[in-house]
Amino acid sequence: MINESISVIKIRDILLVTMPPDPDDHSITVLQDKILNTMQRYQVKGLILDISSIKTMDSFLARVVVETAQMVVLMGGKTVIAGMQPSVAITATQLGLTLGGALTALNVDLALEMVSDNFKRGL
Amino acid sequence: MINESISVIKIRDILLVTMPPDPDDHSITVLQDKILNTMQRYQVKGLILDISSIKTMDSFLARVVVETAQMVVLMGGKTVIAGMQPSVAITATQLGLTLGGALTALNVDLALEMVSDNFKRGL
Amino acid sequence: MNEDTRGEVVINNESDIIVVRKKVREAATLLNFSLTDVTRIVTAASELARNVFLYAGSGVMKWQTLKSSNTVGIMLSFKDSGPGITDLELVMNDGYSTSRGLGLGLPGSRRLMDDMEITSQVGKGTTIVVKKWRRCY
Amino acid sequence: MNEDTRGEVVINNESDIIVVRKKVREAATLLNFSLTDVTRIVTAASELARNVFLYAGSGVMKWQTLKSSNTVGIMLSFKDSGPGITDLELVMNDGYSTSRGLGLGLPGSRRLMDDMEITSQVGKGTTIVVKKWRRCY
Ligand SMILES: Nc1ncnc2c1ncn2[C@@H]1O[C@H](COP(=O)(O)OP(=O)(O)O)[C@@H](O)[C@H]1O
Ligand SMILES: Nc1ncnc2c1ncn2[C@@H]1O[C@H](COP(=O)(O)OP(=O)(O)O)[C@@H](O)[C@H]1O
Numbered sequence: 119m120i121n122e123s124i125s126v127i128k129i130r131d132i133l134l135v136t137m138p139p140d141p142d143d144h145s146i147t148v149l150q151d152k153i154l155n156t157m158q159r160y161q162v163k164g165l166i167l168d169i170s171s172i173k174t175m176d177s178f179l180a181r182v183v184v185e186t187a188q189m190v191v192l193m194g195g196k197t198v199i200a201g202m203q204p205s206v207a208i209t210a211t212q213l214g215l216t217l218g219g220a221l222t223a224l225n226v227d228l229a230l231e232m233v234s235d236n237f238k239r240g241l
Numbered sequence: 242m243i244n245e246s247i248s249v250i251k252i253r254d255i256l257l258v259t260m261p262p263d264p265d266d267h268s269i270t271v272l273q274d275k276i277l278n279t280m281q282r283y284q285v286k287g288l289i290l291d292i293s294s295i296k297t298m299d300s301f302l303a304r305v306v307v308e309t310a311q312m313v314v315l316m317g318g319k320t321v322i323a324g325m326q327p328s329v330a331i332t333a334t335q336l337g338l339t340l341g342g343a344l345t346a347l348n349v350d351l352a353l354e355m356v357s358d359n360f361k362r363g364l
Numbered sequence: 365m366n367e368d369t370r371g372e373v374v375i376n377n378e379s380d381i382i383v384v385r386k387k388v389r390e391a392a393t394l395l396n397f398s399l400t401d402v403t404r405i406v407t408a409a410s411e412l413a414r415n416v417f418l419y420a421g422s423g424v425m426k427w428q429t430l431k432s433s434n435t436v437g438i439m440l441s442f443k444d445s446g447p448g449i450t451d452l453e454l455v456m457n458d459g460y461s462t463s464r465g466l467g468l469g470l471p472g473s474r475r476l477m478d479d480m481e482i483t484s485q486v487g488k489g490t491t492i493v494v495k496k497w498r499r500c501y
Numbered sequence: 502m503n504e505d506t507r508g509e510v511v512i513n514n515e516s517d518i519i520v521v522r523k524k525v526r527e528a529a530t531l532l533n534f535s536l537t538d539v540t541r542i543v544t545a546a547s548e549l550a551r552n553v554f555l556y557a558g559s560g561v562m563k564w565q566t567l568k569s570s571n572t573v574g575i576m577l578s579f580k581d582s583g584p585g586i587t588d589l590e591l592v593m594n595d596g597y598s599t600s601r602g603l604g605l606g607l608p609g610s611r612r613l614m615d616d617m618e619i620t621s622q623v624g625k626g627t628t629i630v631v632k633k634w635r636r637c638y
Contacts, residue, residue: 140385143378143414174385174403176410177466200317204277205403207315211308213407213472214458223317224284263519267499274400297522297540299547300603328540336544336609337595475601 124149136168146182165190166229170201180215187220200229259291269305288313289352293324303338310343323352370428375416384413384425404476411469412442420446437497445489507565512553521550521562541613548606549579557583574634582626
């Protein structure tokens with residue numbers, strides 16, 4: 119099963135999700151469900167979405183990422199989108215994509231730093 | 242090569258880019274690639290775009306500046322646009338340009354100050 | 365660069381969008397496009413393939429390499445026998461969508477590629493051809 | 502102020518936009534426009550020259566100095582044999598663009614200059630004339 123390959127790890131009160139390089143539409147939707155359920159069950163406060171292995175971000179994937187971040191916000195959490203490749207950032211901008219107001223970080227390490235610095239202070 | 246003339250300097254975890262007065266389409270594409278790749282490789286957290294030598298900011302150049310700032314945001318960085326000439330600022334406003342949500346500073350010195358004050362605190 | 369200079373992918377279901385991305389990535393990489401240009405081309409292909417699947421149900425993507433006197437390029441065509449597009453100007457507006465989409469697929473793909481041509485007949489189908497040339501250094 | 506009171510620049514490719522800016526800057530500076538006015542004039546010229554290149558492929562920019570009883574001014578004309586503009590009112594709206602632009606070139610240039618006149622025939626081409634007078638102190 120493709121969706122098995124998407125790892126969702128809980129680190130204290132943070133959920134770390136590593137996106138696979140070329141997820142299909144279905145596994146993206148399954149992932150979204152899984153994230154929201156896990157957040158609810160374990161009272162997770164934040165989500166780090168590691169997209170560093172993503173080579174193509176089209177408007178479908180972008181919409182799901184933004185939607186997920188928004189749902190997490192509705193549930194009282196924060197999302198950091200981490201590790202976007204330079205070529206993906208350039209392409210996404212030209213395509214016209216924005217990530218709504220989601221927080222971004224260069225990589226997972228820095229995202230974790232942001233989380234522990236700021237989420238605790240309720241930023 | 243025109244693109245060689247665009248200098249990209251790393252100062253601690255900040256990238257300082259001096260825009261040439263009259264960049265063409267191609268050198269801008271090269272510049273954007275270079276900025277984002279340097280960000281990734283050296284874990285740069287912010288970009289200072291020095292536009293003090295720019296004497297004319299038309300809507301093409303403005304779009305490039307805003308787009309570059311957006312790309313940097315997608316990768317988890319912050320952009321400060323520094324040193325806009327007063328005459329350019331007046332003209333840009335009349336033309337109808339806005340710099341999106343990008344931060345601005347009077348000059349590179351003040352931009353560096355903003356960066357060290359705020360980026361460290363994760364603003 | 366003499367073998368495999370053209371090919372096609374039949375689009376029948378969602379997972380074929382991934383096949384399109386894979387084939388186009390291989391072809392563009394073989395043509396020595398920069399990583400950023402490969403990403404641009406694959407992203408446009410993904411948008412257009414998804415449109416074929418979403419709006420027409422099925423169709424075919426063909427790709428081929430292009431040669432000019434001083435550079436090379438890639439051409440992708442997406443052909444379907446779906447409902448067609450009524451207003452070609454309208455669908456090129458950022459944000460216009462008849463589904464729950466972001467409405468960036470068509471206008472965004474035009475921005476990512478060097479050239480885009482749409483032919484569409486209502487009730488008959490749609491063909492979209494996009495091209496990208498490699499920069500010469 | 503007797504020599505060099507008119508001139509022209511042929512616009513064939515992107516780098517000619519830079520030549521337009523340079524010539525217009527020189528002319529406006531010679532006429533003793535303030536730095537801000539020079540910037541306004543050069544910026545408008547840059548927008549209009551880019552439009553000629555983008556939408557018509559090529560054309561020509563002519564400039565000449567103007568004299569009235571109590572002041573001087575500059576007139577720039579941009580002439581092309583491109584596709585023309587269908588709806589002159591529409592293109593003057595902030596944000597309207599048929600390309601990937603910001604749609605500020607035409608309305609913005611009108612704001613930067615004192616006067617702007619567009620003549621355009623679909624299929625024949627477009628001529629845009631802008632003027633700016635020096636403030637008398
Ligand atoms: N192959 C196609 N056949 C029929 N209609 C299409 C096709 N591709 C696009 N369209 C129409 O154009 C609109 C805009 O498409 P697009 O810019 O890709 O945005 P989105 O797919 O997010 O709606 C679609 O909502 C649809 O109505
Ligand atoms: N010289 C021209 N020939 C044909 N069409 C033009 C010309 N100049 C402008 N236009 C049309 O007017 C629109 C608005 O132009 P402008 O305000 O300069 O914005 P932008 O160039 O960013 O689109 C253009 O998108 C184009 O369709």
